[in-house]
Amino acid sequence: xxxxxxxxxxxxxxxxxxxxxxxxxxxxxxxxxxxxxxxxxxxxxxxxxxxxxxxxxxxxxxxxxxxxxxxxxxxxxxxxxxxxxxxxxxxxxxxxxxxxxxxxxxxxxx
Amino acid sequence: xxxxxxxxxxxxxxxxxxxxxxxxxxxxxxxxxxxxxxxxxxxxxxxxxxxxxxxxxxxxxxxxxxxxxxxxxxxxxxxxxxxxxxxxxxxxxxxxxxxxxxxxxxxxxxxxxxxxxxxxxxxxxxxxxxxxxxxxxxxxxxxxxxxxxxxxxxxxxxxxxxxxxxxxxxxxxxxxxxxxxxxxxxxxxxxxxxxxxxxxxxxxxxxxxxxxxxxxxxxxxxxxxxxxxxxxxxxxxxxxxxxxxxxxxxxxxxxxxxxxxxxxxxxxxxxxxxxxxxxxxxxxxxxxxxxxxxxxxxxxxxxxxxxxxxxxxxxxxxxxxxxxxxxxxxxxxxxxxxxxxxxxxxxxxxxxxxxxxxxxxxxxxxxxxxxxxxxxxxxxxxxxxxxxxxxxxxxxxxxxxxxxxxxxxxxxxxxxxxxxxxxxxxxxxxxxxxxxxxxxxxxxxxxxxxxxxxxxxxxxxxxxxxxxxxxxxxxxxxxxxxxxxxxxxxxxxxxxxxxxxxxxxxxxxxxxxxxxxxxxxxxxxxxxxxxxxxxxxxxxxxxxxxxxxxxxxxxxxxxxxxxxxxxxxxxxxxxxxxxxxxxxxxxxxxxxxxxxxxxxxxxxxxxxxxxxxxxxxxxxxxxxxxxxxxxxxx
Numbered sequence: 001x002x003x004x005x006x007x008x009x010x011x012x013x014x015x016x017x018x019x020x021x022x023x024x025x026x027x028x029x030x031x032x033x034x035x036x037x038x039x040x041x042x043x044x045x046x047x048x049x050x051x052x053x054x055x056x057x058x059x060x061x062x063x064x065x066x067x068x069x070x071x072x073x074x075x076x077x078x079x080x081x082x083x084x085x086x087x088x089x090x091x092x093x094x095x096x097x098x099x100x101x102x103x104x105x106x107x108x109x110x
Numbered sequence: 111x112x113x114x115x116x117x118x119x120x121x122x123x124x125x126x127x128x129x130x131x132x133x134x135x136x137x138x139x140x141x142x143x144x145x146x147x148x149x150x151x152x153x154x155x156x157x158x159x160x161x162x163x164x165x166x167x168x169x170x171x172x173x174x175x176x177x178x179x180x181x182x183x184x185x186x187x188x189x190x191x192x193x194x195x196x197x198x199x200x201x202x203x204x205x206x207x208x209x210x211x212x213x214x215x216x217x218x219x220x221x222x223x224x225x226x227x228x229x230x231x232x233x234x235x236x237x238x239x240x241x242x243x244x245x246x247x248x249x250x251x252x253x254x255x256x257x258x259x260x261x262x263x264x265x266x267x268x269x270x271x272x273x274x275x276x277x278x279x280x281x282x283x284x285x286x287x288x289x290x291x292x293x294x295x296x297x298x299x300x301x302x303x304x305x306x307x308x309x310x311x312x313x314x315x316x317x318x319x320x321x322x323x324x325x326x327x328x329x330x331x332x333x334x335x336x337x338x339x340x341x342x343x344x345x346x347x348x349x350x351x352x353x354x355x356x357x358x359x360x361x362x363x364x365x366x367x368x369x370x371x372x373x374x375x376x377x378x379x380x381x382x383x384x385x386x387x388x389x390x391x392x393x394x395x396x397x398x399x400x401x402x403x404x405x406x407x408x409x410x411x412x413x414x415x416x417x418x419x420x421x422x423x424x425x426x427x428x429x430x431x432x433x434x435x436x437x438x439x440x441x442x443x444x445x446x447x448x449x450x451x452x453x454x455x456x457x458x459x460x461x462x463x464x465x466x467x468x469x470x471x472x473x474x475x476x477x478x479x480x481x482x483x484x485x486x487x488x489x490x491x492x493x494x495x496x497x498x499x500x501x502x503x504x505x506x507x508x509x510x511x512x513x514x515x516x517x518x519x520x521x522x523x524x525x526x527x528x529x530x531x532x533x534x535x536x537x538x539x540x541x542x543x544x545x546x547x548x549x550x551x552x553x554x555x556x557x558x559x560x561x562x563x564x565x566x567x568x569x570x571x572x573x574x575x576x577x578x579x580x581x582x583x584x585x586x587x588x589x590x591x592x593x594x595x596x597x598x599x600x601x602x603x604x605x606x607x608x609x610x611x612x613x614x615x616x617x618x619x620x621x622x623x624x625x626x627x628x629x630x631x632x633x634x635x636x637x638x639x640x641x642x643x644x645x646x647x648x649x650x651x652x653x654x655x656x657x658x659x660x661x662x663x664x665x666x667x668x669x670x671x672x673x674x675x676x677x678x679x680x681x682x683x684x685x686x687x688x689x690x691x692x693x694x695x696x697x698x699x700x701x702x703x704x705x706x707x708x709x710x711x712x713x714x715x716x717x718x719x720x721x722x723x724x725x726x727x728x729x730x731x732x733x734x735x736x737x738x739x740x741x742x743x744x
Contacts, residue, residue: 022464023418027373056461057422057454058375061429068429071436092453093446098430 003032011075012044014105018051021059021086029059033066033077043075046108049101050081055089063099078108113609114145120605125596134594137583140576147573148613150566155620157317157559158310161514164275171277173201173270173329174253178243179261180208184217186522187261191223194259199270204251208243226250228483235483240325241496244489245339253332260326262522263289269518273329276512283334283509284501286312287327287516291523293733298625299726300530301632302523305624312513314620318559321513322567323501326521331509338503339488347477348400354474355394358387365465375418379462382414383472390475404476411472415462416455423451492547494657495540502548502564506555525732527724528672531639534632538571538643539650539657546651573633574640581637581682581717584710588693591702631723638678671728679724686721690714 004016013036019025029047037043047063049055055063063079070077082090082101090096102108121141127134175194179187187205195203204224207214218225226247228237238245244258255277259265273285288308294300315321323330362384369376390407394400423446430444453459463469479485490499501511524530550556550564586592595602617626649655673680690711696702 020464023375023379023461024369024372024464027375056459056464057419057426058461058464061422061426064426064429064433068433068436071433089454089459093450094444098433098444 003029005032005036007042008046008109009044011042012046012109013040013042014046014048016048016051020054020056021049021052021062022054022056023058026058026062029062030065033062033069037069037073037075043070043073044109045070045075045077046105047077047079048081048105049079049083049086053083053085055086060089060093060095064095067099078102080105080108113605113612114148117605117609118142118145121595125602127593127596130592130594133583133586133592136579137594140579143572143576147566147569148616150562150569151620152616153559153562154311154314154318154566155616156314158314158620159317159513160313161316161512164273164514165278167199167271167274167278169200171255171274172253173199173255173257173274174247174251175201175203175257175259175265175270176206176244176247177204177259177261178206178208178240178326179214180240180243182261184211184214187214188217188221190259190261190264191218192221193264193267194257195221195223196267197257197265197270198267199274201257201270202251202253204247206243206247208237208240232483235481236491237483238487238491239494239496241487241489241491241500242483244496245484245487245491248332248335248488249484256330256332256335258326258328258330259519260521263326263519264521265327265519270329272516272518273514276514277329277331279510281508281510282512283331283504284321284323284511285329285514286321286323286511287514287518288312289324289327290517290520292520293522293525295733298628299723299730300524300527301628301723301727302530303625304629306621306626306629309515309624310620310622313515315563316511316513318563319510319557320505320560320563321511323497323504323511325495325497327519328497334504334507334509335488335500336486338490338500338507339486341507342488342490342503343479343486344400346479346482347404350474350479350481351394351400351404354471355387355391358391358471359384361467361471362387365468369465375421375461376465379414379418380465380468382417383411383462383468386410386414401477407475408472411462412455412457412460415457415460416451418461419451419455422461423454493540493543494536495544498541498564498567499544499548502544502550502553502556505560506553508555525730526672527727527730528675530727531636531675534636535639535643538640539647541568541571542644542647543651543657544568546647570633571640571643574637574644577634577637578641580634581686584713584717585685585689587706587710588689588696588702588714591696593706628723631720634717634720635679635724638676673728676724676728679721683718683721683725686714686717 002018004018006014006016008014015029015032015036017029021029033045036045045066047066063077067077077099079099080102081104087096087101090099090101118141121138126138175197177187177191177194187207191203191205197203202224204226205214205218206226207218208228210227215225215227228243228246229250232242232246236242248256255274257265257270257273269287273287276282276285289304290308291302294302312321362380366377366380369380386407389410390403393403393406427444427446457463457472462472473480488500489496490503493499504511524533544550544564545568550561550568553561556564583594587594646655646657650657693702693707693711693714697704697707
């Protein structure tokens with residue numbers, strides 16, 4: 001599991017996830033989001049899920065925790081390009097109403 | 111036999127030249143090896159059984175004829191398949207095409223012959239070559255009896271009628287007929303025909319209820335195969351579960367060390383799995399059925415998984431509440447029910463799966479044998495010669511086998527040295543794999559005679575090491591005057607000659623005029639092949655090295671004489687000739703004792719006669735059909 005961070009504008013950042021977003025990698029994503037929001041002061045985040053084909057409950061928890069962190073700093077966290085399994089998990093849990101996957105990273109910033 | 115023991119006892123006790131132990135001890139060891147070989151041959155001949163024609167079979171049995179192919183020419187396969195479809199006993203013919211070739215499929219369909227390829231179950235699983243091909247077909251068909259034919263073995267119309275009656279005895283699981291090749295001349299330079307094996311040896315084994323299954327030209331009772339498949343399944347599961355439980359603590363300790371920093375989640379999950387492992391081990395120790403042990407284990411892992419998901423979901427919902435408070439729109443109304451939690455905790459999505467080694471361990475502790483395409487594998491898959499391994503399991507379960515001494519199918523032998531060497535290597539490797547994995551001497555359920563019959567075949571493949579000593583000993587004497595025996599004295603010959611004479615007489619009587627010289631030559635001349643088979647099989651079984659599975663090509667491979675394939679034999683021949691010349695020079699200059707020299711020269715000449723066949727084999731240009739011999743389709 002790897003995370004690539006790309007800065008976008010004065011307040012934004014894109015986190016590209018590659019590999020499985022699961023119990024082992026989820027805490028890293030949490031820490032990364034906290035670091036970007038509180039450390040760098042960037043609170044408009046996009047998590048690009050094109051490189052991941054799997055998420056479990058811990059991964060899901062990390063996404064929601066990230067959303068909370070971003071919102072409480074006055075920003076937002078959006079997700080882009082979720083694959084089949086990720087979409088399935090979001091729909092099953094009803095979280096697609098809160099975290100809707102966008103077709104592209106650009107769309108998230110509009 | 112007595113003569114042999116007399117000779118060997120004297121050799122060990124009185125004749126070993128201890129001052130040259132480095133050669134005399136190996137020599138006396140390989141002589142002992144040969145004596146045991148002769149003893150096993152004698153045991154085989156002891157119960158030689160010539161069967162009467164079996165009773166007529168009932169007319170209402172169901173029979174499937176399987177023709178196994180991988181890459182043989184389509185016309186060759188179709189010749190066999192069409193002949194098989196003309197078999198007079200009611201049956202269904204199937205082509206088992208492991209190459210899944212569209213052209214093969216079309217040809218089969220046009221001829222109205224059944225066509226089977228691997229089911230999707232085999233994707234991402236070990237394919238197990240021919241054994242896998244047959245197991246796949248067994249799962250797709252229903253016949254009570256199977257006729258198994260290699261792609262080149264063209265059957266006679268009467269084949270099933272002639273064999274099926276043996277199954278009237280309900281304990282009979284297998285009937286084997288000879289393999290005979292029609293593209294071989296009388297001289298049989300490549301030693302393809304095995305008249306001694308498909309004759310007295312199989313008949314001798316038959317006497318001990320140990321007639322071998324040889325992979326083709328045989329009929330098998332499906333029920334018997336299924337029974338050993340299920341027994342194998344139960345054993346396989348038990349072994350996997352035991353091995354996994356044994357290694358489980360290490361896996362968990364390692365995972366804990368690697369993921370210590372990941373968070374309390376992981377630690378808790380690993381603790382739970384560790385606890386489940388310990389209780390599974392305890393239950394297995396108390397001899398609880400494996401099915402129950404694994405079921406309990408999986409339930410505990412599911413519970414651990416569910417507790418992680420529950421904690422995740424609770425945290426997630428708390429976060430959502432927080433988010434809702436921030437946006438002040440009065441709650442998201444998010445609710446995640448028990449059914450959703452159950453789904454998130456199921457094996458394919460379980461958070462525990464995040465640690466690969468633990469996931470694999472959990473998967474292995476189950477009864478579905480997920481590492482294999484099919485849980486039940488009737489044809490043994492632990493050896494590249496699935497036939498011998500399968501047959502031994504049938505015998506272990508108390509089934510009987512029959513050798514039916516009547517040629518009912520004619521096939522194609524290799525026509526060049528390279529192909530022949532590949533084939534022999536594979537047979538020898540497979541046999542040694544079975545020897546090392548399921549040693550017949552240790553198999554419960556086999557009678558003493560059966561154990562010896564299997565052991566005998568395996569023992570004979572050790573001859574490569576003996577050959578090296580038999581070639582080296584006279585060279586060493588002739589060149590350096592080192593005596594491997596104390597004296598080439600009257601005493602020596604008085605003991606050796608009666609043994610040799612009796613041995614040859616036994617051989618001669620057993621062969622009853624069959625041409626066995628070719629076979630004798632090759633058992634010595636292919637010594638590098640036998641040695642390679644032993645070492646590669648040992649590396650495979652003990653260290654998990656790859657053996658490589660070579661499908662024997664049924665068509666001739668082109669190119670000049672393949673001298674490089676027989677380099678060790680050429681070196682041996684050169685050394686023997688040089689030694690003979692040196693020995694004569696030494697004798698005439700008074701350095702070498704005449705008696706010893708002449709004995710050793712005779713020995714060299716014998717070795718050369720044996721080895722000469724390999725040169726003729728390398729020069730062999732393939733089979734040219736003469737009148738009256740049909741060359742089928744190539």
